[in-house]
Structures are given as structure tokens and as C-alpha cells.
Amino acid sequence: MARQKPRTPAPPAAPWYARLATSAGRPAVLAATLVMSMPGEYHVARFAGWSDPWAYGMPFSLSAYAGIAAVVAATRPKGARGRFSATVGAAFAIVLALAAQVVAHLVNTGHMDHNQAWLIAVTSMVPPAVLAHLLHLAATPVPTADAEPAPAAVTVERAEAVPVPPMPAEPPAVEQLERAPELEAPAGEEQRPERPTFQYADPRCALIRPLYDEGYRPTTTEMRAALIAANVPAPGGSTLRGIIRDEIERHEPGLAQLPARPTQLHQAG
Known part of the structure; x- marks a missing residue:
């Protein structure tokens, strides 16, 4: 009797305050960081030359773009199209958001001059770059589970029905029923009765039906x-x-009564 492996005890549940901090704390932290990041990103947009109300679009461009790229990079399977691009975009968006905070605080504290060409050029490229990458992620198809290949089509030629001649009005004479010697079957050979043809729903039945002609019900093998x-x-x-x-035996119920082919052990006995 096989021994049953001892069950690993389930880990104890976290206390309610820990679960509450996890479930409610994450959206609270997200909202707080977005609010705290908005002023710095807004001031960087103003430094680059945007006026109100257009400068308020910079916080949404950087923060929303970073979140969307991070979610796409995390949800797409490994090796899927768009995953690498989303990962690079998420890292780039995080770097831009961090740089915007650093630049804004350096300018406000007097450690940096905001009237610099490189700062204005880099900031001006942010909205069109974000738009282009989001459109690229949206146009990249999400891979689905590979569908199983459809089975190959089976083409089976069906036997044409042999036309039956009309019955004569009077029974033929006895001498007409006698077969000519040259048409008689050779000695030792049995003539099998002509098998009726059926139109099977599954064409593979036509390939299995000849196995019954040997007088045995065919096995799976x-x-x-x-x-x-x-x-x-x-x-x-x-x-x-x-x-x-x-299906074959529904058309010809008598085939189901045929014996199974005897194995070599039965034949030897």
C-alpha cells in the first residue's frame, strides 16, 4: 500500500490590518505619488515653453504613459511581440518622470538654469514620443493560445451502387439458372456476397468496414x-x-455479433 505524502500545512493568514494596508494602501500610494509628481512635471513643461492650460498635459503624459507601459510589459507573455518594446518604454517613462522631478527642483532651488537648449529640446519631444509608442503598443496584437491544428481532410471514394436489373414477369426456366462451366468459381475459393454500400457520416468508416469481411469484429489496434x-x-x-x-454497426447490426479475432495464445491452445 503506497504511503500518502503528508500535507504541507497552509501558511497562517495575515492579520486584518496587514491585508487592509495591502489592499487600500496601494491605490492610496499611487494617488499620492501622482499628485506629488504633477507640480514638477508641470514646471518642466513651462520651462520648455508651454503655456497654460497646455502645460498641465505633461503630468498626464509622463505618469499615465509610465503606468500603461509597465502594465503591458507585465501582462504580455515572455517572447511575445511588443513585450520588449513595452519594457523599454516603461523604463524610459520612469527615467523621464524622475528627471522631470530632479530638473524642476534644481531649477526652483537655483542650482540650475532652466533656459537651456537641450532641456527645452528633450522636453518638447516627450508628447509625440509618448503618442507614437502608445500607438505602437495598441497596434501590436496580443498572442493567444495556439489552436490545435485541424485534422486532415479525409477523402474516401465511395463504391457506386450497382444497378439491379428488373425482375422478369415469369420465373426463368430451370435450365437458364444453370451456370456455364467457364463462369463457375474455381474449386477451393468461396465467393463472398456483395456488400451493400452505405453513405457514412464519417468517411473513415469506409476504410474500417472491409475489416469485417474476415468474419471478426475489428479491434482498436x-x-x-x-x-x-x-x-x-x-x-x-x-x-x-x-x-x-x-456507426458501421448501426447500419449493419449483425456485424456487432461477430466474434473477436482469437489471439495467438487462443489459437495455440
């Missing part, structure tokens, strides 16, 4: 081998028995 020999992908055992073989 025999049916799979017949399909593989015909270059048709073989399904699982439940499909072979429950769908293909079941």
Missing part, C-alpha cells in the same frame, strides 16, 4: 492500423470504438 495504412491520421481509441465502429 486493427482499426488504427487500417487508417494509418491509408495515410489517414488515426484518432484515439474512444473515437475508433464509440464513433467509427458504432
